[in-house]
Amino acid sequence: RVEIEAIGRKAGNDGRFDPSIIPLFLIIAEAIIVLITVSVALAVYGVNLVSIITTLGLLTTGLSLGAKNIINQFLSGIILLAERPFVKGDKIKSEVDKSITLVVEKVGYMTSRFKNWSNEEMIVIPNNAIMSKTMTNVTRDNILYRVYDYYCISYESDIAKAKEIMLEEALNNPDVIVDQMLASPQIDFDNVDRNCINLRLSFVVNDHENYGSIAGAIRYRIFTRFSEEGIDIPYDQYTINLVRTKRVEDDKVQTA
Numbered sequence: 514r515v516e517i518e519a520i521g522r523k524a525g526n527d528g529r530f531d532p533s534i535i536p537l538f539l540i541i542a543e544a545i546i547v548l549i550t551v552s553v554a555l556a557v558y559g560v561n562l563v564s565i566i567t568t569l570g571l572l573t574t575g576l577s578l579g580a581k582n583i584i585n586q587f588l589s590g591i592i593l594l595a596e597r598p599f600v601k602g603d604k605i606k607s608e609v610d611k612s613i614t615l616v617v618e619k620v621g622y623m624t625s626r627f628k629n630w631s632n633e634e635m636i637v638i639p640n641n642a643i644m645s646k647t648m649t650n651v652t653r654d655n656i657l658y659r660v661y662d663y664y665c666i667s668y669e670s671d672i673a674k675a676k677e678i679m680l681e682e683a684l685n686n687p688d689v690i691v692d693q694m695l696a697s698p699q700i701d702f703d704n705v706d707r708n709c710i711n712l713r714l715s716f717v718v719n720d721h722e723n724y725g726s727i728a729g730a731i732r733y734r735i736f737t738r739f740s741e742e743g744i745d746i747p748y749d750q751y752t753i754n755l756v757r758t759k760r761v762e763d764d765k766v767q768t769a
Contacts, residue, residue, distance in 0.1 A: 582641070583623075589640035590622035599650050604630060604721065608647040651721060657690065658721040660728045664735065665709040667745040675712060675744045676700045682734040683716045688727045690717040709747045 599605050603617045605627075615627040615636065625643060627636045651658070666675050683689050683698035690696055698716035705711065716731075718724045739746060 585641040586623045586639050589644040590620070592644065593620050593625065593640055594622070598648065599653065603653060604651045606649045606651060611649070614651065656721045657717050657719060658724045659696065659715060659717045660724055662714045662728060662732060663703060664712045664714065665746060666712065666739075667709055667747045670744045672710065674742065675739070678738045678742065678744065679712065679714045679735055682731050682738065683714060686727065686731050688718050688720060688723070689731070690719055708749070
């Protein structure tokens with residue numbers, strides 16, 4: 514017990530071991546010692562160990578089937594800690610809902626803890642549930658993040674001028690990557706619909722943590738320039754016709 518606790522604490526300080534799992538190893542170690550002691554004692558007194566081992570095998574099989582989910586969680590935790598697909602501080606997305614970004618807080622043997630990036634909620638997920646889904650590590654290799662923005666301009670607007678404004682404002686932002694070899698900002702003619710022409714601006718920012726505020730600043734500058742330089746952004750307009758009815762006229766006469 515003393516040796517296991519000492520080794521566990523040392524490994525935990527190095528970040529390679531979860532100290533909360535020490536009691537489990539103590540139970541396993543004590544069970545092994547008791548099993549060996551009983552087996553030796555029975556062998557000395559001439560007891561047939563084959564039948565006992567068979568019985569224990571059947572009992573173990575039954576217990577393993579009953580605790581299948583717990584065993585699956587534990588083995589999944591071992592795989593996660595060995596493979597290290599994500600570590601504390603990484604931002605990940607699940608195939609269940611890719612619109613939600615989770616920040617890794619701790620990877621344990623049975624469960625892993627995450628924080629919801631948007632509102633700091635603590636989320637605890639069993640490790641077997643994590644292993645059964647595809648997880649995307651957004652910040653594993655770097656903290657860069659690609660942003661896509663869509664702008665709708667009217668058919669009468671100068672398309673070339675609009676593209677020039679969008680590109681200038683993206684390049685003028687200090688947080689946008691402008692390396693031509695990596696990911697320089699670019700504009701694509703996305704599509705057209707009955708109201709407008711859609712242009713897509715894509716650029717890479719140097720900080721995933723603040724990509725929302727960076728994109729918002731660029732968006733504000735583009736809309737301001739559009740307004741100043743006559744680039745029209747159409748919006749739905751409705752015409753309402755008020756029709757006088759005979760009942761309305763009769764009501765007016767009676768009121769008078």
